[in-house]
Amino acid sequence: MEKEIKNALADASTPLAQPDQFALSRRAFLQVLGSGLLITATETAVQAQGRGAAAEGRLAARLYLNEDGTITALSGKVEEGQGPRTELAQAAAEELRVSIQRVQMIMADTDLVPDDGITAGSRTTPSNVPAMRQAAATARELLTQYAAAQWKVDAATLEVQDGLITNKSNNQTMSYADLAKSKEVVAAFAAKVRPDVALTPAREWKSLGRPVLKIGGRDAVTGKHQYPSDIVRPNMLYGKVLRTPAYGATLKSIDVSAARKMKDVVVIHEGDFVGFAAPSSHRASQAVVAVAKTASWKPGARRVSHRNVHAYLKKHADRSRVRENVIGSVEKGFTEASKTLSQTYTLAYVQHAPMEPRAAVAEWNDGKVTVWAGCDGPFRARRDVAQACGVSEEQVRIIIPDMGGGFGGKHSAEAAVEAARMAKAAGRPVSVRWTRAEEFTWAYCRPAAVIECKGGLNGANSLVAWDFTNINAGAAAIATPYEVPNIRTASVGSDTPVPQGSYRVLAATGNNFARECFMDELAAAAGVDPLDFRRAHLRNPRLRTVLEAAAWRFDWSSRIKKVTPELGVGLACGTEKNSCVAACVEVAVDRKSGEIKVRDVCEVFECGPILNPPNLLSQVHGCIIMGLGGALTEEIEFENGKILNPNFTAYRVPRFRDVPKIDVQLINKTDIPSAGGGETPIIAVAPAIGNAIFAATGVRIRSMPMRGEMLRRT
Amino acid sequence: MDVTVKLKVNGEERSVTTDPQRKLLDVLREDLHLTGTKYGCGEGRCGACLVLLDGKKAFSCLVPVTAADKKSVTTIEGLAGSDALHPVQEAFLEEGAMQCGYCTPGMIISAVALLKEKPNPTDEEIVAGMNSNLCRCNGYVKIKNAVHRAAEKSRR
Incomplete structure (x- = not known):
């Protein structure tokens, strides 16, 4: 097992591509814009095909070949630090067989790019990267076919490398720059993207899967980039x-x-x-x-505050707005159970608080x-x-x-x-x-929630019934990944007293917090080690792998046995958006002062083939540290429609001082499609901390954030 | 009543006639169009607005513009020559120590100030020196590595 895990763990610390390359690409980009070529080209494409080229899936809506041999790729997605600009450029470069320096991305300009929807839900990687790859592969085929026709040879005999098409039999070449000057080629880009075009398999990638620094990084460090x-x-x-x-x-x-x-x-x-x-x-x-x-x-505000909002949400639960999923019969399951446990978990409203309001x-x-x-x-x-x-x-x-x-x-x-x-x-x-106070007050919050959990164990300590209801926050990751014969999950709407909306991985953070903490409560009731209890109920092979890998990296089996006062370890896992995560943490608790200090986080994450390892590592770091905030300190306080803590003094987000020792292991699983990685790694953090606090103190905190004063009260 | 303030910004003498209540940050951004210095909180709690005021780091969102009169201000734009990079900028770039990059100018200014005081900082000294800088994306781990790398560069 140990060897398999070692092999599965990808090393995300490979040396990076030279940063200077993007300084060059930036200049090339300005030259393209400066010459007016791009705008002309885009307008030509639009005129040639009429509006709706994007909706019809035409190539020219995605890609343009410039006369200097560079490629302009268009996307409706937004770069906000999660890395799509670089990822999409890698995708175009990969299938066009050019270096990434030759690709310029134009993103999120409604006059120039296709409507790719909002940038959300980890969708860029599974949807937009494949779309870009299909367009680029279609373009490469068209260009190769054009060259083959010119030379009267079979296109299959031609090689494409670094923007150069070569006929190996006589060393004849044709460059993308030459092709861009051909009217026929420009006209050919009115063709539709072929959804069945062959894409380069992950194992053969030369641009995707390689470490690439953020495009635009140089302008970020000089302050030149205009936000x-x-x-x-x-x-x-x-x-x-x-x-x-x-x-x-x-x-x-x-x-x-x-x-x-x-x-x-x-x-x-x-x-x-x-x-x-x-x-x-x-x-x-x-x-x-x-x-x-x-x-x-x-005035029109509801008369409620953060102190009594959970009772309010429960009272206003709208049972007419229920999304329910049932497997077997929970009623029957609970009659078979020898032990039944019920608990209620809660989640506070939090703000996203991006650095730029x-x-x-x-x-x-x-x-x-x-x-x-x-x-x-x-x-x-x-x-x-x-x-x-x-x-x-x-x-x-x-x-x-x-x-x-x-x-x-x-x-x-x-x-x-x-x-x-x-x-x-x-x-x-x-x-x-907007000022920070406006952003804290008028941007929508992540929903608060009341989550009701009930589980039943039979005489063999197997889960036989699982009943799980989320009031107000939503259904993301509400399905349990564990094998239980009788399951009921429900997401119930309520009346939110503050504006609420999306957040990193939606309700999955809250649902995973409640489920993974409650799993530990059931494991305790069964008298079984939390890892063994999960293993006994877990068949999903991807999730099992990350869980086993995290436990192994963290040395779970020996650390769980060590008894040190006010020190505890905890673990949690989960799956959402087609990716899997597990975390083990160590927490130090000072019950007198109420300080909870996360000392050690080991997280293993798998989201299929990794597109850009250092970027994925940054995303996972981001999820872990953002997760600490939601787990321990972040809560929007409000009363009768007024936000009481709209600033970084009163609303505590993680700082340098809060960062634990972090060990991230990324599994590069190349036999499935890539999934997005900017969200799911957050979901294991809070429950692992909650479980570690319990291990350290015997106190189970069932609300996020888990504040130290909750320990003092008990 | 407007006042005239003389600033030496990135080595250049600038004179601004303005409402004395305005903050240095607003004058840099709105009057001098030096937008590399960012607004993040307006209360000196995030470090996005950090500049060097007579060589010492200062929260430009808190400093009334009159308090900068006859002083030298270094913003992210003035850390290095037009085409060159300061070693700290190089280190951030090489470590990939940014995601959205909005906190980056303030982080770099903070690191420059820290390295002046402590050319070979320990982890703990970096944490203490940078704790007033917020990143939300979150690059703390790579930023810390970048500060170590910058220190190493200066040693060479």
């Missing part, structure tokens, strides 16, 4: 919006005359929308302050608006801006510059809409950049 909040347009103003004092409040009346008297301030007052644009953000904020006291509000710059010209925005759904933003401004979608262009984080929290485009409205009224470009 949405950094865009500056000529004659631009800075906008601020008057916010309601609490959720649900509506404006009854306001007197904006004080702001109208302020020098250089443009007042935008349209119904409920009150905004101010000024030459500096400070001036715009002063305008908000000047009129805020004249506003009269009609929402931001957008809007500029109107001749009735059309261009908005540079920080959100992850460019086409959704286009629709929202068009609706809010009363124009057609064709009059709106959304560009999403690579932005400063999202984690599922930026599906909505509020700042884009606000900037567009204010720029329209001001007749000048307007930049709207």
Whole structure:
């Protein structure tokens, strides 16, 4: 077993490709744009095929061959730090048989790229990377066939390497640069992408699967990259919006005359929308302050706080909105059980808190608006801006510059809409950049939840019944991966008192927390080691492999036996979005001070063939450390529609000081398709910590975050 | 009443006439269009806005622009020459110590300040020196490696 595991563990620390290559590619990119070639080419392609080329799956919607032999690849996905720009460039390079330096990505510009939906759900890797590979492979076939026709040879005899097609029999060559100059080739790109085109198998990859540094990394370290909040347009103003004092409040009346008297301030007052644009953000904020006291509000918030929200959610559980899955009969299962256990777990509202709060710059010209925005759904933003401004979608262009984080929290485009409205009224470009307090207050939260678990064990300590209900947070990873003959899972809607939406891996964090902690409770009731108890119920071979690998790396069997006061180890595993994760942690607890310190995290993750090892490693690090926050400290506190901790002082996210010793092992499983890896690695963190706290103290904390004071109370 | 403030920004004399209540961060970004310095929290709790003020790290989101009068300000744009990279920038790039990269300028400024004081920092010293910098993506592990790498570069 040990040897197999060792072989399965991929080494993610291979030396990286030279960083300088992207400085070159950046210059090449500017040259392409500077020459106007790309824009011409794209317009030509669009004109040649009419609108909807993307919907029809035409090649020209994805790829363009430039006359300098480089390739421009188009994607509707958004780069927010998770790595799709690099990954998609690798995908195009792989199938076109060129080095990645020759691929320039254009992403998330609604005038240029296909609508690839929002960037969410770990979908780029399983959906958009294959789509890019299909397009690139189709293009390579077309180019090879064109060369074969010119030379009157069989295309199968030709070789393609580094953008050069070679006829080995006579060493005749044709480069992509030559081909780009052919009108026939350009016309051929109107062909549809062949969904059945042969893709390069993972074992033969030369670009995919190799370590590649982030494209744009150089501009990040020099400060040159312009994030949405950094865009500056000529004659631009800075906008601020008057916010309601609490959720649900509506404006009854306001007197904006004080702001109208302020020098250089443009007042935008349209119904409920009150905004101010000024030459500096400070001036715009002063305008908000000047009129805020004249506003009269009609309150609308629900009278509930974070302290009693779980009772509220349970009370308002809407049993008409139930998604239920049943295997066997839980009623029958529980009658067969010799031991039955029931527990309720809870989950707090948390914020995503990306480093860059929402931001957008809007500029109107001749009735059309261009908005540079920080959100992850460019086409959704286009629709929202068009609706809010009363124009057609064709009059709106959304560009999403690579932005400063999202984690599922930026599906909505509020700042884009606000900037567009204010720029329209001001007749000048307007930049709207939310403050941290606005981001904490007005961005939607990850849902809180009440999770009810019931399990039944028979005389042989086997699970015979499993009943699991999540109120309010959703159904992600609600299915148990364990073998139980009688299962009922249900996701029930409720009435959320604060705005809620997506988050990294949705409800899977909460569902996995409850399930994996509850599995330990059942293991304890059965008197069985938590690892053995899981093994006895686990058939899924991928999940078993990561669990066994993590236990082996961590030396679980000997560490679980060591008894050290206030020190404990815990483990957890889970599967979601077609990937598998397991974690073992060691936690030190000081029951007097209430400090819970995670000292050691060992996580093993598998998501099929790894596309870019160092990027995947970064994603897993990100999940583990973000997971620490949700597990131990993060909670949005609110009362009657007001957020009480909208800042980084009161809302505690993980800092350098909180980082434990981290051991990440990535399994490179090449016989299945790649799955996304930016979300699932978070789900094992909190339950492993909860289980370790129990091992250290005998106290079971059943709520996230697991705060130290909960230990003091007991 | 507006005041005129003289700043030496990245070696260049700049004069700004502005509301004295404005923060250095806003003046750098909105008046001088040096957008490499980022807003993250407005309360000195995330480090995205760090600059070197007379060589010492300062949260530009907290510093009133008047407090920077007649002082030298180094932003991420001024760390190295136009086409060159500072060893700390090189180290971050080589380690791949960024994901979205929004915290990166502040992290680099923080690391430069730390390495001035402690050219060969231990892990604990890096943690203590960088604890006021937040990353959410989360690059703490690779960032720490990058600071070690930068220290190593300077030793060479």
